[in-house]
Amino acid sequence: MPSRPGLDPRTKIIAVIAVSAAVMSAGGGRFIAAGLLLAVGLAVWERAWRRAVVLPLFVGASAALAFWVPLVRPHPALGAVATGSFLGLRFAVALGVGMHLIATTSPTQLSAAFRAWRIPRGITVSTSVMLRFLPLVATEATAVLDAMRLRGLTGLRAMLRHPILAIERFTVPLIASSLRVGEDLAASAMLRGLGSPHRPTSMTPPRFGGRDATFALVVAALAAGSVLLSPGPA
Amino acid sequence: MSSNATTPVAPASEDPRLRLTMSARDLVNIGIFAAIYLVIVFTISFAGVVSPLLIVVTFPLSIIVAGIPYMLFLTRVKHAGMVTIFAVLVAGIYLLAGHPWISTVVTVVAALLAEAILLAGRYRSRWAAILAYAVFSLWFIGPLLPILIDPDEYFSSATMQATPEYADKMRDFLTDQVLWMYNAATFIAGLLGGLLGAALLRKHFRKAGLA
Numbered sequence: 001m002p003s004r005p006g007l008d009p010r011t012k013i014i015a016v017i018a019v020s021a022a023v024m025s026a027g028g029g030r031f032i033a034a035g036l037l038l039a040v041g042l043a044v045w046e047r048a049w050r051r052a053v054v055l056p057l058f059v060g061a062s063a064a065l066a067f068w069v070p071l072v073r074p075h076p077a078l079g080a081v082a083t084g085s086f087l088g089l090r091f092a093v094a095l096g097v098g099m100h101l102i103a104t105t106s107p108t109q110l111s112a113a114f115r116a117w118r119i120p121r122g123i124t125v126s127t128s129v130m131l132r133f134l135p136l137v138a139t140e141a142t143a144v145l146d147a148m149r150l151r152g153l154t155g156l157r158a159m160l161r162h163p164i165l166a167i168e169r170f171t172v173p174l175i176a177s178s179l180r181v182g183e184d185l186a187a188s189a190m191l192r193g194l195g196s197p198h199r200p201t202s203m204t205p206p207r208f209g210g211r212d213a214t215f216a217l218v219v220a221a222l223a224a225g226s227v228l229l230s231p232g233p234a
Numbered sequence: 235m236s237s238n239a240t241t242p243v244a245p246a247s248e249d250p251r252l253r254l255t256m257s258a259r260d261l262v263n264i265g266i267f268a269a270i271y272l273v274i275v276f277t278i279s280f281a282g283v284v285s286p287l288l289i290v291v292t293f294p295l296s297i298i299v300a301g302i303p304y305m306l307f308l309t310r311v312k313h314a315g316m317v318t319i320f321a322v323l324v325a326g327i328y329l330l331a332g333h334p335w336i337s338t339v340v341t342v343v344a345a346l347l348a349e350a351i352l353l354a355g356r357y358r359s360r361w362a363a364i365l366a367y368a369v370f371s372l373w374f375i376g377p378l379l380p381i382l383i384d385p386d387e388y389f390s391s392a393t394m395q396a397t398p399e400y401a402d403k404m405r406d407f408l409t410d411q412v413l414w415m416y417n418a419a420t421f422i423a424g425l426l427g428g429l430l431g432a433a434l435l436r437k438h439f440r441k442a443g444l445a
Contacts, residue, residue, distance in 0.1 A: 016329070016330055017329065017335065020329060020333070020334060020335055021335050024334030024335065024336070025334075087378075090334075091333075094333075095331055098329075098330040098331060101330060102330060121256075121261075122256045122261060122264075122315070122319050123319060123322055123323070125258070125261040125262075125265070126261045126262075126264040126265040126268070126319055126320075126323060127265070127323055127326070128265070129261065129262050129264070129265025129266065129269075130264075130265040130266075130268045130269045130272075130323050130327075132265075133265055133266050133269040134269045134272065134273065136269075137269045137270050137273040138273055141273055141277060164430070167298075167299050167302075167430070168434060168438075171274065171299060171302045171303070171434075172302075172434060172438050172439075174270070174273075174274070175270055175302065175303055175306060175439075175444075176438075176439075176442060176444060178266070178269075178270050179266065179444055182262070182266040185262075185266075186259070186262040186266070189262065190258050190259075190262070194258060194261075194262070195257070195258025195259075195261055195262075196258075
């Protein structure tokens with residue numbers, strides 16, 4: 001939870017989509033630096049220090065693999081690694097901006113933003129169920145893995161010898177216990193009005209403000225800068 | 235969305251439902267199964283982060299294993315639209331996780347095709363469900379599309395300049411033929427996942443009253 005008011009959730013969603021579109025599209029390589037700056041800036045602003053340090057390190061390492069290593073030591077195998085790193089580099093930048101959205105937006109704020117956009121109820125409601133449910137399934141997954149470890153079923157050799165059995169032992173209990181938790185969750189959510197045809201009101205309705213305007217200006221400046229400073233048509 | 239009274243228990247198993255109105259129960263089911271599907275795919279592909287070589291194993295494995303919750307989900311799909319909403323949720327999460335936007339489009343198109351197959355099987359056919367999962371799994375080709383759409387950028391990058399003969403080889407290699415091989419591998423993994431899911435439905439979930 002953010003301790004102080006942040007950006008409007010809608011601004012964050014648009015920012016993630018815009019950065020992903022810019023970085024992943026044809027000739028998107030020139031936006032990588034700007035996207036990284038934006039992601040690190042958001043992390044610092046949000047005081048997520050670990051992300052502010054790890055993200056540039058990861059991007060730097062990928063960039064080294066993608067551009068520097070092949071120059072020093074040209075080799076076909078390294079070429080494959082370099083191509084992969086170039087793709088991974090783009091992923092990391094888009095993910096960096098996405099992590100800001102995930103870390104600072106609660107499911108309620110997100111569904112309020114979706115309602116403000118008049119996104120159909122089917123998508124809004126199921127999204128909030130999924131977001132509420134993801135951590136529960138993750139917890140169940142660790143519990144199932146612990147139980148498997150206790151019975152000595154997680155050994156690499158046993159898994160390789162009977163791969164289908166290993167899959168079965170992990171997924172079947174995971175799905176069964178998740179569904180049981182899900183039934184309870186669904187019942188309580190429906191009692192509190194989930195899926196009702198009425199439009200719910202929000203404690204913190206999404207509003208665009210000065211912060212969002214400043215953010216938009218920064219993004220525009222970064223985008224213009226990367227277009228102008230890029231060495232010719234990529 | 236209209237709010238006409240939808241019967242919570244739908245015993246009808248014969249008639250295909252074209253009605254798009256979702257009951258609250260439907261929406262909860264979509265959310266729950268999307269979460270299970272994502273956790274399973276993430277758990278398995280996480281092993282691929284450790285070593286790039288493992289991706290060769292984890293990539294088809296994640297498709298196969300994720301077939302289990304997906305096939306169980308399909309037994310709860312009673313009418314059109316649910317499979318598509320499921321895909322929108324999965325695609326949305328992946329969009330936030332840094333996948334290219336084109337991958338989002340591919341996911342939704344794959345889901346619409348899967349929906350058409352299910353409709354042809356009147357939402358009750360087991361083989362239609364298996365085929366639908368294989369078609370839906372084709373969304374896994376999305377993340378690689380940037381390389382295929384814009385090969386020029388990849389092949390003119392510093393990497394490839396340093397090893398021109400390798401760049402030429404890669405370029406010959408990463409063409410239609412490889413794309414089709416990749417597609418075929420994805421599709422086959424999807425079929426296997428659907429079959430595994432159907433088998434486990436019979437073996438466990440139906441017995442436990444979950445299917």
